[in-house]
Amino acid sequence: SKHYTITLLPGDGIGPEVISVATNVLKLAASLEGIEFDFQEMPVGGAALDSTGLPLPAETLSAAKQSDAVLLGAIGGYKWDKNEKHLKPETGLLQLRAGLQVFANLRPATVLPQLVDASTLKKEVAEGVDLMVVRELTGGIYFGKPRGFGVNENGQEIGFNTEVYATHEIDRIARVAFETARKRSGKLCSVDKANVLEASIFWRKRVTAIASEYPDVELSHMYVDNAAMQLVRDPKQFDTIVTNNIFGDILSDEASMITGSIGMLPSASLGESGPGLFEPIHGSAPDIAGQDKANPLATVLSAAMLLKYGLGEENAAKRIEAAVLDTLSRGYRTGDIYSAGNKLVGCKEMGEEVLKSV
Amino acid sequence: SKHYTITLLPGDGIGPEVISVATNVLKLAASLEGIEFDFQEMPVGGAALDSTGLPLPAETLSAAKQSDAVLLGAIGGYKWDKNEKHLKPETGLLQLRAGLQVFANLRPATVLPQLVDASTLKKEVAEGVDLMVVRELTGGIYFGKPRGFGVNENGQEIGFNTEVYATHEIDRIARVAFETARKRSGKLCSVDKANVLEASIFWRKRVTAIASEYPDVELSHMYVDNAAMQLVRDPKQFDTIVTNNIFGDILSDEASMITGSIGMLPSASLGESGPGLFEPIHGSAPDIAGQDKANPLATVLSAAMLLKYGLGEENAAKRIEAAVLDTLSRGYRTGDIYSAGNKLVGCKEMGEEVLKSV
Numbered sequence: 057s058k059h060y061t062i063t064l065l066p067g068d069g070i071g072p073e074v075i076s077v078a079t080n081v082l083k084l085a086a087s088l089e090g091i092e093f094d095f096q097e098m099p100v101g102g103a104a105l106d107s108t109g110l111p112l113p114a115e116t117l118s119a120a121k122q123s124d125a126v127l128l129g130a131i132g133g134y135k136w137d138k139n140e141k142h143l144k145p146e147t148g149l150l151q152l153r154a155g156l157q158v159f160a161n162l163r164p165a166t167v168l169p170q171l172v173d174a175s176t177l178k179k180e181v182a183e184g185v186d187l188m189v190v191r192e193l194t195g196g197i198y199f200g201k202p203r204g205f206g207v208n209e210n211g212q213e214i215g216f217n218t219e220v221y222a223t224h225e226i227d228r229i230a231r232v233a234f235e236t237a238r239k240r241s242g243k244l245c246s247v248d249k250a251n252v253l254e255a256s257i258f259w260r261k262r263v264t265a266i267a268s269e270y271p272d273v274e275l276s277h278m279y280v281d282n283a284a285m286q287l288v289r290d291p292k293q294f295d296t297i298v299t300n301n302i303f304g305d306i307l308s309d310e311a312s313m314i315t316g317s318i319g320m321l322p323s324a325s326l327g328e329s330g331p332g333l334f335e336p337i338h339g340s341a342p343d344i345a346g347q348d349k350a351n352p353l354a355t356v357l358s359a360a361m362l363l364k365y366g367l368g369e370e371n372a373a374k375r376i377e378a379a380v381l382d383t384l385s386r387g388y389r390t391g392d393i394y395s396a397g398n399k400l401v402g403c404k405e406m407g408e409e410v411l412k413s414v
Numbered sequence: 415s416k417h418y419t420i421t422l423l424p425g426d427g428i429g430p431e432v433i434s435v436a437t438n439v440l441k442l443a444a445s446l447e448g449i450e451f452d453f454q455e456m457p458v459g460g461a462a463l464d465s466t467g468l469p470l471p472a473e474t475l476s477a478a479k480q481s482d483a484v485l486l487g488a489i490g491g492y493k494w495d496k497n498e499k500h501l502k503p504e505t506g507l508l509q510l511r512a513g514l515q516v517f518a519n520l521r522p523a524t525v526l527p528q529l530v531d532a533s534t535l536k537k538e539v540a541e542g543v544d545l546m547v548v549r550e551l552t553g554g555i556y557f558g559k560p561r562g563f564g565v566n567e568n569g570q571e572i573g574f575n576t577e578v579y580a581t582h583e584i585d586r587i588a589r590v591a592f593e594t595a596r597k598r599s600g601k602l603c604s605v606d607k608a609n610v611l612e613a614s615i616f617w618r619k620r621v622t623a624i625a626s627e628y629p630d631v632e633l634s635h636m637y638v639d640n641a642a643m644q645l646v647r648d649p650k651q652f653d654t655i656v657t658n659n660i661f662g663d664i665l666s667d668e669a670s671m672i673t674g675s676i677g678m679l680p681s682a683s684l685g686e687s688g689p690g691l692f693e694p695i696h697g698s699a700p701d702i703a704g705q706d707k708a709n710p711l712a713t714v715l716s717a718a719m720l721l722k723y724g725l726g727e728e729n730a731a732k733r734i735e736a737a738v739l740d741t742l743s744r745g746y747r748t749g750d751i752y753s754a755g756n757k758l759v760g761c762k763e764m765g766e767e768v769l770k771s772v
């Protein structure tokens with residue numbers, strides 16, 4: 057039987073609850089395909105700050121690096137909001153992404169037929185939305201140097217960051233995006249601000265250069281402000297979107313809200329080699345933490361992405377995806393996606409229902 | 415009688431058509447308040463590139479500076495899309511903003527009762543949306559240095575830009591935002607990415623400092639990715655939003671699309687002193703240019719903002735706003751906002767109907 061080591065990073069807020077559910081589903085679905093796991097739970101984010109003083113302890117990063125895949129819950133909370141930058145939970149997440157070199161962040165935004173009413177968009181606009189945002193995750197303004205605080209030539213205090221992309225950073229994310237688009241509808245839209253920013257002009261130039269390796273994929277370009285509009289106007293026009301770190305942060309969250317059910321949306325962060333990082337796109341939701349109210353399905357679907365993209369175990373992944381759809385079809389809903397006529401359940405009960413469907 | 419000099423910058427695409435309509439409405443509404451204008455038409459954008467080789471000729475900038483207010487149509491078009499950066503129409507617009515030092519860009523996004531069906535959002539979500547984005551317009555990554563192309567320490571080609579804000583840049587836009595919020599509902603939301611960017615940490619610090627001058631205004635902070643979601647989830651939660659140049663570019667376009675009628679939305683760009691710049695938020699729409707199909711109402715409403723914010727002529731401004739609402743109530747619609755049961759008209763006829771309502 058196949059055997060993998062998985063690092064579990066429950067993190068903060070609702071993180072532990074959703075990780076617990078997802079781990080059980082992952083175990084069961086995999087075992088039916090003859091797959092076994094060693095799970096290793098490590099602290100990250102606020103939880104790690106509280107127990108070790110650092111948002112990403114060295115032990116956590118090295119365990120993650122040595123494992124076959126990493127499943128993360130959520131990080132952050134009011135408690136650490138005023139911390140200095142190097143002691144913010146978010147900094148731990150950024151260090152983890154950088155440490156694992158997971159430069160490609162895949163964020164699907166799909167409107168499930170069972171949940172089309174959850175969208176704030178009109179039914180005819182939301183129905184059938186099925187897009188994938190490929191976000192560059194370890195470069196751009198998130199990591200660019202120089203950065204910091206200082207004084208300018210007029211003696212004024214300043215805060216500054218650098219948006220910077222190098223050839224290989226763009227080329228590799230572009231290739232992931234073209235490969236992704238090829239497996240989907242063959243349409244890729246690269247989003248930038250090339251009418252204003254040199255970093256975007258360079259981005260567009262490299263993406264266009266890489267396009268010659270993928271003659272079967274249809275490439276288009278769109279300015280980020282227009283993309284933010286088009287996602288609201290007609291999200292179905294998009295299949296695969298590729299963009300930089302900060303634009304991807306904004307647009308993938310916008311796209312996820314368009315589905316109306318961010319409690320449902322998973323993500324995968326992949327590197328050239330080494331373990332991938334899998335996490336729900338929602339946050340740590342401190343207001344409902346520990347109340348058994350969280351929707352675990354985004355993390356369950358992240359476990360499916362872990363199987364598919366992280367381990368190449370497509371069959372086990374499909375079992376999880378099918379189980380989630382089945383559970384929804386059987387009418388089980390957590391509060392965030394509840395609508396009249398369905399059965400309102402908590403985080404744990406939702407997990408039990410998914411297990412029944414696996 | 416009062417007398418003002420207005421610089422008209424028709425620009426490209428549908429620019430000349432909408433400027434022509436707006437100028438007529440402006441003239442009539444103002445004359446009823448005893449106001450006279452000298453209009454001076456100057457080239458900008460692609461039109462200026464074609465006639466002078468530069469996207470913002472020196473004569474255009476100096477005419478604009480010497481006038482009491484500037485009314486702009488739209489700039490850009492396929493024809494100049496491949497131009498180098500310093501010869502792009504957009505560069506002319508950026509030079510104009512910088513030259514006039516109009517650092518405060520006010521972008522209202524209002525869902526008019528007559529047009530609520532135009533939104534792709536569900537009626538109950540869109541109805542009553544009435545927010546104002548106050549975007550910093552002459553700083554940040556749009557203008558920050560260093561910027562350009564180069565080679566990094568690994569010999570890789572790079573493209574880079576600098577996001578930078580100094581104390582006085584944040585303080586002055588924050589004051590405009592607090593003043594704006596004070597005149598509206600007294601709620602201001604500052605949008606940044608302070609969990610990742612030093613420029614945003616500094617932004618938040620200064621906005622918070624300025625808040626002490628406005629104890630009557632309720633200040634909140636939101637991360638930009640969350641703001642992009644919340645605009646889709648529940649746009650009515652916002653009244654006044656203040657944010658940096660690039661986030662403002664993205665969020666104001668998203669907000670405008672939420673109204674469903676970007677052909678209706680005006681903007682004002684204001685400096686400490688000197689003439690303001692007033693323009694519709696829509697682009698030059700080259701595909702329908704010269705076909706008498708454009709919606710002139712965004713430019714007509716920009717003329718109203720010119721009267722109100724640029725010249726302090728509130729009464730004349732109100733005449734225009736009332737005339738637009740009246741024209742819509744009488745059922746006149748250009749193609750972009752047409753719905754069954756109304757009267758489909760072109761750009762010119764819409765202008766004539768507004769004139770009747772003034």
Ligand SMILES: CC(C)[C@H](C(=O)O)[C@@H](O)C(=O)O
Binds near residue numbers: 146150610
């Ligand atoms: C928590 C934060 C640092 C993070 C980001 O900005 O990347 C989050 O918003 C995300 O998108 O995963």
Ligand SMILES: CC(C)[C@H](C(=O)O)[C@@H](O)C(=O)O
Binds near residue numbers: 251252281507508663
């Ligand atoms: C045309 C472009 C340079 C401009 C900008 O990015 O500011 C436009 O998108 C806007 O918002 O007015």
